[in-house]
Amino acid sequence: MAAVPRSIEFWFDFSSPYAYIASEWIEALAARHGRTVNWRAILLGASFRVTGLATPVSFPLKRDYTMLDFERSARHAGVPLTMPEVFPIATQNAARIFWWLSSQDEARARQWARHALRAYFTRGVDLSDNRALDTLADEFGLAPGQAEAVWSDTEWKNRLRAENDAAVAAGVFGVPFFVVDGEPFWGNDRRAQIERWLERGPF
Amino acid sequence: MAAVPRSIEFWFDFSSPYAYIASEWIEALAARHGRTVNWRAILLGASFRVTGLATPVSFPLKRDYTMLDFERSARHAGVPLTMPEVFPIATQNAARIFWWLSSQDEARARQWARHALRAYFTRGVDLSDNRALDTLADEFGLAPGQAEAVWSDTEWKNRLRAENDAAVAAGVFGVPFFVVDGEPFWGNDRRAQIERWLERGPF
Numbered sequence: 240m241a242a243v244p245r246s247i248e249f250w251f252d253f254s255s256p257y258a259y260i261a262s263e264w265i266e267a268l269a270a271r272h273g274r275t276v277n278w279r280a281i282l283l284g285a286s287f288r289v290t291g292l293a294t295p296v297s298f299p300l301k302r303d304y305t306m307l308d309f310e311r312s313a314r315h316a317g318v319p320l321t322m323p324e325v326f327p328i329a330t331q332n333a334a335r336i337f338w339w340l341s342s343q344d345e346a347r348a349r350q351w352a353r354h355a356l357r358a359y360f361t362r363g364v365d366l367s368d369n370r371a372l373d374t375l376a377d378e379f380g381l382a383p384g385q386a387e388a389v390w391s392d393t394e395w396k397n398r399l400r401a402e403n404d405a406a407v408a409a410g411v412f413g414v415p416f417f418v419v420d421g422e423p424f425w426g427n428d429r430r431a432q433i434e435r436w437l438e439r440g441p442f
Numbered sequence: 443m444a445a446v447p448r449s450i451e452f453w454f455d456f457s458s459p460y461a462y463i464a465s466e467w468i469e470a471l472a473a474r475h476g477r478t479v480n481w482r483a484i485l486l487g488a489s490f491r492v493t494g495l496a497t498p499v500s501f502p503l504k505r506d507y508t509m510l511d512f513e514r515s516a517r518h519a520g521v522p523l524t525m526p527e528v529f530p531i532a533t534q535n536a537a538r539i540f541w542w543l544s545s546q547d548e549a550r551a552r553q554w555a556r557h558a559l560r561a562y563f564t565r566g567v568d569l570s571d572n573r574a575l576d577t578l579a580d581e582f583g584l585a586p587g588q589a590e591a592v593w594s595d596t597e598w599k600n601r602l603r604a605e606n607d608a609a610v611a612a613g614v615f616g617v618p619f620f621v622v623d624g625e626p627f628w629g630n631d632r633r634a635q636i637e638r639w640l641e642r643g644p645f
Binding site for chain 2: 304308311413429
């Protein structure tokens with residue numbers, strides 16, 4: 240009997256540049272090591288309210304550096320990124336669509352995640368603007384009105400809230416956040432450590 | 443006429459595990475690229491008061507992860523590190539000794555920095571304990587009573603304060619913090635980006 244591939248947990252927020260960068264390399268990295276990736280959309284803002292943490296761009300001195308580092312880290316990773324004019328944004332509606340898709344087809348949910356992350360971080364499509372999000376869902380192939388029906392539905396509001404709570408309970412305080420074989424890794428900049436873990440095991 | 447080696451600015455705090463890890467690789471990395479390193483001891487706590495930021499270990503959820511990440515990041519870098527029982531600590535006296543030495547001999551100040559960082563992060567020598575610091579200064583070869591005379595001296599108190607202010611003015615909000623050819627890099631985890639910059643120039 241073949242071993243079941245052990246999944247890498249991957250938490251992201253549609254508004255996080257570092258999560259976007261990670262979303263562009265995690266699948267290939269996992270695949271090279273016979274792993275799958277379990278994508279989990281959350282709202283970092285909701286976690287911040289619980290943990291007392293805040294986005295790095297909320298501190299003036301840190302903001303300038305971080306804005307520079309977002310784009311430099313993307314170039315370092317070979318990922319196209321242009322910081323959107325409107326940033327950060329509220330992404331609950333994009334995340335609700337993710338969880339609705341995920342309930343039917345996880346691969347399709349991942350495709351949506353990548354589609355929406357790329358739209359925001361390469362074309363500046365404002366995911367917090369419902370009209371823009373609706374157009375994006377249309378491009379993605381959802382039926383007219385489907386996106387809005389999902390993001391207005393209590394079921395998907397509750398599901399996202401439950402996922403946020405579960406993330407905090409799992410120790411997630413930022414994104415991208417990964418768990419590999421029970422080991423937590425926070426940040427796009429832990430890529431080399433994750434790679435080492437997958438190649439050679441715990442260290 | 444030979445070009446003057448362009449210096450890498452390196453800010454550290456004697457209480458930062460990530461700065462300690464970086465202190466173990468920055469000299470060799472700089473030397474491989476014909477650069478020198480300008481070490482600058484600061485008190486991160488003083489910067490935090492200006493910037494509104496805080497140490498990652500002050501947030502319960504982040505603390506557990508960060509404590510794990512300190513040691514894992516050290517292993518990843520091949521640097522011996524055992525988290526001290528007393529952590530974080532106030533390191534103004536160790537920093538004043540650094541600046542006093544630096545005013546006479548920068549190489550000797552760097553040696554002191556490495557001596558004290560290693561003592562704290564491999565042997566748990568509490569640099570905030572004046573008796574322990576005095577013993578450490580003795581081991582290092584300072585004359586009896588010299589360390590205390592320096593850390594009690596207004597001149598070195600003022601110098602450290604001025605260096606803290608200069609760091610904040612330069613945009614330093616955390617450690618380790620590097621500036622290479624005017625480009626800022628924050629964190630032990632920016633090593634690969636610094637290396638790329640030194641090898642191939644701006645990206």
